[in-house]
Amino acid sequence: MSAFRLTAAQVAQFEEDGFVVVRQLLSPEMVTDLRVGYDAATRGELDVDVWKEQVRPGQILQLGMPNRHIPGWAEHAYLPRIVAVGRQLLGADIDYKYDQLIYKPPGNPVELLWHQDAGYGWPGKANHRSLTCWLALSPATEAMGSLHFLPGSHCDGIAEHLDATHKNPINAALEVKVDESRAVVVEYGPGDATFHHGRTLHYSRGNSTDQPRRGLSTHLWPDPND
Ligand SMILES: O=C(O)CCC(=O)C(=O)O
Known part of the structure; x- marks a missing residue:
């Protein structure tokens, strides 16, 4: 397992706010490695049946299980590093579940x-x-579509999620009405990450810029999950 260590302050911040910023989780070399397969996937160059219908030039993309489908990713050191950080935040039974x-x-x-995320009906312990x-x-700057979080929202239970498929074409979209005045915006450099609790509103x-925003979401929960 990866030796990447969070500080005690980072763990405390996750507990209090329900998210934490981890700068340079990946080295520039690791980012460059992953970018090769990522860009091939978004250009529709990989022979993955379930993705074929989804890739459309100029459209937002949500491609499932890239760790399993992009050549070289399953063996790459990035995922053990993500899991190691997840375990420091939520315990030794936390493991990779799926990614997008x-x-x-x-x-x-x-x-x-x-x-x-748990508002999408995540089961059991998840x-x-x-x-x-x-x-x-x-x-990933704010103008490119970086993440906004509502600090402390992970402590308030699961909010009512309304159907929002008319606003967003991907993943049976749901929406929660929130008071955005307390929201915190994170901007990321390549290799930076945030870890947020499954109950944190985000x-x-x-993307209003002329540059693409490349994001990878990896979801982790206890194994076994019953
Ligand atoms: O990539 C995004 O803009 C949103 C990602 C998200 O909602 C998530 O990772 O849970």
């Missing part, structure tokens, strides 16, 4: 609306004790 590549091309206005690593594989706006 979320790509916002230049000029794409689609928002990922306010939601809790509903209470789970987390997501959001990793930037290129810069959001990202569209």
Whole structure:
């Protein structure tokens, strides 16, 4: 398992706010490695049946299980590092569950609306004790669609999630109405990550820049999960 260590302050911040920023989780070399397969996936160059219908030029993409489908990723050191950090935050039984590549091309206005990941019906222990690593594989500024978080929202239970499929074409979109005045925006450099609790409310706006936003979400929860 990876030796990457969080500080006590980072662990305390996750407990209090429900998210923590981890700068340079990955080295520039690791980012460069992962970018090769990421870009091949978003250009539709990989022979993955379940992705074929989804890749459309200029559209937001959410491609499932990139760790299993992109050549070289399953053996790469990035995932053990993410799992190691997840265990420091939520305990030794935390493990990789699934992942998704979320790509916002230049000029794409689609928002990922306010939601809790566990609000999508995460089962068993995952509903209470789970987390997501959001990793930037290129810069992600607010204007490019970086993540906004509502600090402390992981302590308030599961909020009512409303159908939002008319606003967002991906993943049976749901939306929570929130008071955004307390929201915190994180901006990322390549290799920076945030870890947020499965119950932390979060959001990202569209990408209004001329640069792509390359994000990778890795979801972790206890194994076994019953
Ligand atoms: O990539 C995004 O903009 C949103 C990601 C997200 O909602 C998540 O990782 O849980």
